[in-house]
Amino acid sequence: MNSPTPATSARRIGVLLVNLGTPDSPQTGDVRRYLNEFLTDVRVIDNLPAVVHYPLFQGIVVPLRAPKSAKIYQQLWTERGSPLLFHGLDLQQKVQAALGPEYVVAFGMRYQNPSIAKALEELREAAVDRIIVLPLFPQYAAASTGSVQEKVMQIVSKWWIVPSISFISAFSDDPGFIATIVALGQREMARHQYDHVVFSYHGIPERHITKGSYHNYCQFGSCCDTLNEKNRYCYRAQCFDTSRRVAAGLGLSPDQYTVSFQSRLGRDPWLKPYTDILLKDFPAKGIKNVLAFSPAFVADCLETTIEVGEEFKEMFEEAGGEHWQLVPSLNSEPQWVEAVAAMIRRN
Known part of the structure; x- marks a missing residue:
């Protein structure tokens, strides 16, 4: 007589969405804790030995920077708290609904809360069969995506049972991602006539590009004119x-838009051109109305809302510009939710 087939439960796939991080509050103490964790990450500040790095940033840089940053975070904070956090939680809930019960979607931050460790524990408690990790950074950079990947691997390396884990390392050319940005841009362009478009990306030190260059392929020039097998994970090439x-x-010709980089830190050369310097020359060239995108960010945050949306606007107007408009981030737009769900399904 044949033995009965044992009953098996449906296997579920775990999904971990990760963004950079945010302070728990805009108060100086919480901002200091966030900056301390962020700026002591050796993938972010990679050019100092540990004996210099930690005392310098923990003892001098962070204590001096925290009060100033806290004032900026107070401008950013809303009734729901940090936009980066609540947009991330909204995205998590909507992607979960789009994927259905066969998936378990968790959300974590590389720095501070909710932590990656907490999000991974949620997936382990759900007994998922495998885990797909999606760092919410469209263009790969060692200081963002690479840092998330390293942290995930550090955590799961301590688990006794490690499930299959895969990473979506970049989605800079994903059709759904691109289509959502285009749709948001078209919405703004229908409201106003613009002379020029600026794509402002978060900058990284040039050394981060050269350290990851394939056989010294990256030369900070025409090497980024196409995305190919030699520069597939070059941050600059992906931005272009x-x-x-x-x-x-959007139907733009090459002379109707500019690619630039923002948020540099320190004295080392970062990717150029610098947005804050570039925009000051626009009015003299007859460019008085600018539409600005921040395609390195999928959620509104300090670097988009405050830096691009307010600080750059003020600089542009002081230089003689008339209208500077930031296109909102993808946040949890329905089209973006479906794009994320589609990426997960494909993986």
């Missing part, structure tokens, strides 16, 4: 590729 794709969707 994203811009070309969005510009094509």
Whole structure:
């Protein structure tokens, strides 16, 4: 007589969405804790030995920077708290609904709360069969995506049972990602006539590019004119590729848009051109109305709402500009939710 087939429960796939991080509150103490964790990450500040790095940043840089940053975070904070956090939680809930019960979607931050460790524990408690990790950074950079991947691997390396884990390392050319940006841009362009479009990306030190360059392929020039097997994970090349794709969707010619970089820190050379310097020259060239995108960010945050939306606007107007408009981030737009769900399904 044949033995009965044992009953098996449906296997579920775990999904971990991760963004950079945010203070728990805009108070100086919480901002200091956030900055301390962020700026002591050796993938962020990679050019100092530990004996210099930690005392310098923990003892001098962070204590001096925290009160100033806290004032900026107070401008950013809303009734729901930090936009980066609540947009991330909204995205988590909507992606969960889009994927259905066969998936378990968790959300974590690389720095502070909710932590990656907490989010991974949620997936382990759910007994998922495998885990797909999606760092919410469209263009790969060692200081963002790479840091998330390293942290995940550090955590799961201590588990006794480690399930299959895969990473979506970049989605700078994902059709759904591009289409959502285009749709948001078209919405703004229908409201106002613009002379020029700026794609402002978070900058990284040039050394981060050269350290990851394939056989010294990256030369900070025409090497980024196409995205190919040699520069597939070059942050600069991905930024230009994203811009070309969005510009094509908006019907822009190459002379109608500019790619630039923001948020530099320290004295070492970062990716150029610098947005804050570039925009000051626009009015003299007859560019008085600018539409600005921040395609390195999928959720509104300090670098988009405050830096691009307010500080750059003020600089542009002081230089003689008339209208500077920031296109909102993807946040939890329905089209973006479906794009994320589609990426997960494909993986």
